[in-house]
Amino acid sequence: MEAKISIQKTGQLNVPATPTIPFIIGDGIGPDIWRAAVRVFDQAVAKSYRGERKIVWKEVLAGEKAFNEVGSWLPDETLAAFRDYLVGIKGPLTTPTGGGIRSLNVALRKSLDLYVCLRPTHWYEGVPSPVKHPEQVDMVIFRENTEDIYAGIEFAAGSVEADKIQSFLQEELHVDYGFSGSTGVGIKLVSEEGSKRLVRAAISYALDHQKPSVTIVHKGNIMKFTEGAFKQWGFEVAETEFADRTYTWGQWERTKELHGQEAANEEQKQAERDGKVIIKDMIADNFLQQILLAPSDFSVVATLNLNGDYISDALAAMVGGIGIAPGANINYATGHAIFEATHGTAPRFADTDSMNPSSVILSGAMMLDYIGWNEAASAIRQALAETIKKRTVTIDFYNLMKDATLLKTSAFADAIIAKL
Numbered sequence: 001m002e003a004k005i006s007i008q009k010t011g012q013l014n015v016p017a018t019p020t021i022p023f024i025i026g027d028g029i030g031p032d033i034w035r036a037a038v039r040v041f042d043q044a045v046a047k048s049y050r051g052e053r054k055i056v057w058k059e060v061l062a063g064e065k066a067f068n069e070v071g072s073w074l075p076d077e078t079l080a081a082f083r084d085y086l087v088g089i090k091g092p093l094t095t096p097t098g099g100g101i102r103s104l105n106v107a108l109r110k111s112l113d114l115y116v117c118l119r120p121t122h123w124y125e126g127v128p129s130p131v132k133h134p135e136q137v138d139m140v141i142f143r144e145n146t147e148d149i150y151a152g153i154e155f156a157a158g159s160v161e162a163d164k165i166q167s168f169l170q171e172e173l174h175v176d177y178g179f180s181g182s183t184g185v186g187i188k189l190v191s192e193e194g195s196k197r198l199v200r201a202a203i204s205y206a207l208d209h210q211k212p213s214v215t216i217v218h219k220g221n222i223m224k225f226t227e228g229a230f231k232q233w234g235f236e237v238a239e240t241e242f243a244d245r246t247y248t249w250g251q252w253e254r255t256k257e258l259h260g261q262e263a264a265n266e267e268q269k270q271a272e273r274d275g276k277v278i279i280k281d282m283i284a285d286n287f288l289q290q291i292l293l294a295p296s297d298f299s300v301v302a303t304l305n306l307n308g309d310y311i312s313d314a315l316a317a318m319v320g321g322i323g324i325a326p327g328a329n330i331n332y333a334t335g336h337a338i339f340e341a342t343h344g345t346a347p348r349f350a351d352t353d354s355m356n357p358s359s360v361i362l363s364g365a366m367m368l369d370y371i372g373w374n375e376a377a378s379a380i381r382q383a384l385a386e387t388i389k390k391r392t393v394t395i396d397f398y399n400l401m402k403d404a405t406l407l408k409t410s411a412f413a414d415a416i417i418a419k420l
Contacts, residue, residue, distance in 0.1 A: 002056070005086045005371060007335035013086075015371045020056045022081045026091020027063040028345025033357035034091050036413035040380060041364050043417045048376040058085070062104055063093040074104055079111050082338060089339040089367055091360060094347075105340070106152070109145050112336045114329035115194065116201050117143035117305075119312040119342070120366070126389045127320035128400035136296040137318050140211070142202035143308025145329055147194045148226075150305045154186035161185075190226035190304065192233050199234035201332050202302035203242050206277045214238075214246075216281040217303040217311065230304055231281050238279040247271035248279040288314060316342070323355075323396050326362035328370070339367040353408045356394040358384060361416070383419035387412065 003016035025034045038057065045053055060078040067073050073096050082088045093104040108114070119141040123134040131137075155161040162185045169175040199216065206214050216235070220228030238246040247268060256264035272278065282290065284307045291298065291314065303311060316325035327342040341360040349355050361384060368377035388397070391404040392415050398406045407415060 002058075004084070005335075007086065011332065011335075013335055013371060015373075017053045018056055019087075019371070020058050020085055021367075022058045022060045022078075022085050022088040024060055024062045024078070024088075024090035024093065025065065026341065026345065027065065027094040028092060028347040028350045029352075029355045030063075030091030030093075030341075030345065032351065032353050032409050033341065033355060033360050036357040036409045037360045037364055039413050040361055040383075040416050040420075041368070041376075044376040044380045044383075044420055045368075045373065047420050048373070048379055053373065060088075062090070062108075067096075074107055079108070082108070082112060082336065086335050087337050087339075087367065087371060089360070089364060090341070092341050092343055092345045094345055106150065108338060109329050112329075112331060112338070113146065113334070114331050114336060114338060115144065115146050115197060116328075116330045116332065117141075117145040117308060117312075118328040118330055118366070119143065119308075119315075120326060121312075121315040121319055123319040124324070124385045124388050126391060126401075127324060128397060129318060129320055131292065131318050133295075134319050137291070137315060139291075139295070139298050139315060140205065140209075140300050141308060141312050141315065142198055142205070142300065142302045143312060144194060144198040144230075144302075144304050146305075147189045147191060148305035149186055149188050151187070151189045153189070155184065157182045157184040188223070188226050190230055192229070195230045195233040196237050197333075199237045199302045200241065201330075202300050203238060203246060203277060203279070204332075206300045207242070207245055211277065211299040212272070213278040213280060213298070214300045214302055215287070215298050216279070217284050217287045217301055217307055218281060219284045219307070220281075221283055227284075227304060234281070234302060235279065242277075245276055246279050247276045249281060284310075287311070291315060291318070312342075321396070322359065324358040324362065326359055326366050328363065328366050330370075337367070337370055339363040339370075353410055354395050355409055356396050357409050357413060361413075379420050380416070383416045386419045387415045390415075 002020045003018050005019050006014045025031050045055060060081045062074050062078050066075055095103050121137055121139045123137050158181050165185045166179040202214050216231050218227040218231045220231045235248045235250045238248050252264045252268055255267050316322045322343045325342045328337055328339045330337040340363055343359055365377040365380040391401055392407055393404055394407055394412050398404045
């Protein structure tokens with residue numbers, strides 16, 4: 001009988017000693033990096049718990065392999081498995097062309113309402129970086145995963161739907177834009193519920209992991225009723241649900257108005273001394289500048305979907321690229337979570353046993369942390385860090401390092417396992 005992960009009413013996971021966890025092997029380089037990663041996972045768990053715990057892997061189909069075998073890019077059985085087993089992991093997937101599902105990744109996130117895209121960014125010593133001080137980059141991005149322009153409500157220029165929307169805007173709402181038949185239309189959705197649950201998760205994470213701050217990143221100076229509302233709703237969550245453990249810049253502004261800037265500054269310093277998480281905000285374009293100039297000023301970041309897309313990849317580049325960037329999509333209310341390689345399928349390198357498996361390996365470490373198997377997760381991160389520090393790396397890092405040793409994907413996994 002299969003042992004399944006479940007969730008309590010308190011939000012805590014019940015994890016058996018031998019949980020069944022579904023996985024999607026992925027397209028392109030997916031099989032190569034998965035074969036390497038799963039050996040690392042199994043060895044880390046076996047050594048950390050002396051054989052008393054073990055993951056039972058259950059393959060489910062998606063992407064090209066699914067289409068070739070069962071004629072569907074994302075079979076219902078796969079969605080049912082992730083729903084039933086609660087926690088899963090996947091490799092990179094091809095986006096189908098010529099109609100159908102626009103993105104398999106987005107379809108998975110929507111079907112399970114995985115409203116948090118969690119992207120930790122950390123530099124490992126020895127990883128080539130384009131910035132002078134990558135060691136100062138240590139951030140965790142909470143990207144809203146279900147709304148914004150990723151809701152997929154858009155209509156092509158010249159379509160009946162686009163013309164209807166433009167007519168409605170002009171005739172009913174008196175929007176004087178000067179629409180034409182060559183104007184495409186997209187709708188940006190930002191809800192109070194979606195914003196608050198995202199910021200709530202980010203603040204909870206900061207408190208649980210003793211992080212100093214949460215920065216709400218937005219473009220509210222231009223999009224006042226979507227991005228601006230996101231900021232405001234985020235501050236409301238902090239000030240109502242976490243009032244005794246956080247201090248917001250909104251509070252600072254109110255104190256400044258009543259008692260002056262010096263009093264406001266002292267109030268914030270006292271909050272910091274008391275161990276409260278500082279909740280601040282920043283305009284998105286300025287934030288992208290400041291992560292280059294002063295990355296150590298930021299810890300946990302909460303932002304909307306499109307901003308989060310830009311920010312996650314920019315930060316990944318600062319610490320070595322998306323080849324070493326882990327990611328997860330999580331619903332903290334239901335417990336559903338899918339961990340994933342954050343890069344693409346790179347089909348021309350398929351079956352070459354040459355690509356870096358670090359993204360899926362580190363995503364698996366995140367998964368182990370999520371289910372409470374922290375010792376195995378820490379062992380993986382430490383062993384991977386030592387392997388890179390020894391300059392024994394795959395081709396992506398080898399080309400950027402001096403005096404490095406080139407390893408195949410499988411040999412890189414062997415090197416990590418030897419250091420567990």
